[in-house]
Amino acid sequence: MPHSEHLSKQYDSDLEDIRSRVLQMGGLVEAQILAAIECFGSGNYDLMAQVTDTDRRVNSYEIEIDDACAHVIAKRQPAAGDLRLIMAVSKIVTDLERTGDEAEKIARMAKNIYDRGRLQIPRSADVRHAGNLAVAMLRRVLDAMARLDAAEAERIIDEDAAIDDEFRGIVRQLVTFVMEDPRTISTVLDIVWIAKAIERIGDHAKNIAEQVIYIVHGTDVRHTVKEGHGEPDGGPQ
């Protein structure tokens, strides 16, 4: 145990176990999004089934971790940092589970597009780029959680704006695309859904980053106005 603070070794190992299970769940979701983006790029149907399959495992992680949190609260009455960890974890788990749902949505929309037999997908490279940005953000936020690195978490919160910009850019370009060729409407709509799902993944990563700051510093940075941004943002909608 690296930071043994409690008389009960079991308590420490319970807490560490919860943290490491959240990170494992995060790793699974990370792989799931990557697979979903790959589906969109390649139209690999096996991979799509795999994404749906992974979602089931993600869901069971959510239930297990919530259960473990409830157990620790009931048995140990955690205080201070431990309580913050438990509270934050139960929120992070929800965000991760929703991120998994977004990944599944991406795979489903990709299937729609390929079922329609479209070979040319407008703005496909841009969407994949935005997707990779979102995955990188999630990966970094999980790293920050493993390392309890609040400074990194703060940087990640600022980066969410970049993904929002990408999303707006993609939508603008898709609009011109539809105007040129209205037959692409249904495909373009699916792509908008995918882009929106990616944008949501960025939001969830940002929420997790806020929880990481809460674990480390105990300050709640949700719904606060950052200097230079001018608009309040964050928080689940």
Next chain:
Amino acid sequence: MPSVWIPLLIRLAAVAAGGLVAGALFGSVAGALTAAAILLLMLLSHTAHLARLQRWLKAPEQREIPDAWGAWGNVFVDLYRMLRREHKARARIEADLEVFSQAAEASPDGLVFLDNEDHIVWCNRVAEQQLGLRGERDVGLLVTNLIRLPRFAEFIANAREGESLQYRPPDRKGRVFSIEAIRFGRDRKLLVSFDVTQIEKAETVRRDFVANVSHELRTPLTVISGFIEHMVEDPAPDPAESKHQLVMMDEQARRMLHLVDDLLTLSRLEDETQLPREEEFDVRDLIFDISAEGRRLSGGRHSITCEVVPALLKGSREELRSAFSNLATNAVRYTPEGGRILLRWQMREGKGVFSVEDSGIGIPEEHIPRLTERFYRVDRGRSRESGGTGLGLSIVKHILLRHQASLEIASVPGVGSTFSAVFPTWRVTPPQG
């Protein structure tokens, strides 16, 4: 023992003698008082030494060894020697440890030491780069919290001998690392990672090659055997139809021949023991030949022009002709009707450059690095119908390699492509005068 006891006995004797002398001179009370006073002084001196020892023991590293007399002096000197010995031993162990960690640091493979619960104890710089760890900062963290690949947790929990895991870091596209988990000591683990990107790539190329060759040979064979089957079943067909079938079979057989020829050419070019013939020839003649050939193939559908600075090139004319003509033929094949093709020979910073510029369909950027792979096709349907074997650019690359030249490809989709063969200065004799 005697070093403590004998001085003490001598001193006690001196005290007794002092007491007796004082007693004899000033009376027994004075004698006893004198003896007591001397004993008290001795006790005070011992206590003072004890206090010094205690003070010194609290921080023996920083303070000088205190001065002392008698037995205390010996004790201090012995303590001091012990400390020096320990210092030396520790320095030696530290130096050994330093050598060990330098050796581990110098290892070309990534190394990570884990304790009995898979917390990181130490890792070298290679491991930091390959696995995305952060050295000192990550010490004490669970390794599975940082490498969150779903299969990794299971892999490391089992840590079976001889089992390895392929790790593709999600943030570095295309890199592959092989990780092995080795148990040692009392339930400790060592992770060893090494870069297998190149091996993996070579393996993929080889696998693809076999699959592609089989596929390419199979297609014409299927056509031929289909016609043969048909003829066996219906031995007396209508002569016009049978002529048509024979023509088709001939076409397919030629295609196979062409493919096998290309494969043989490639394997001959790959044989490094056979160097290309070194002859000097006129580049202009060669390029004019090739442009004539290109015009024949194009049949007037493209405008083909040449722009040549006269020069002599050293190398195998036959091989280079095949390489240049491959590039020109590709341009004719992939440029839509009415397009322009420019064959050019120019000098660039002393180097000779042959380039084929077309106004064709262009190549999306992601395909460019893979173009010279065997059977690599940007658009499968299109290239086969235009009659390529899929080996042309591989052959070009090999021929150029044999002439220490390089192939440069620049392309903009929808605008056109430029393929350039760049020859080193010593192969080129620039125009005279």
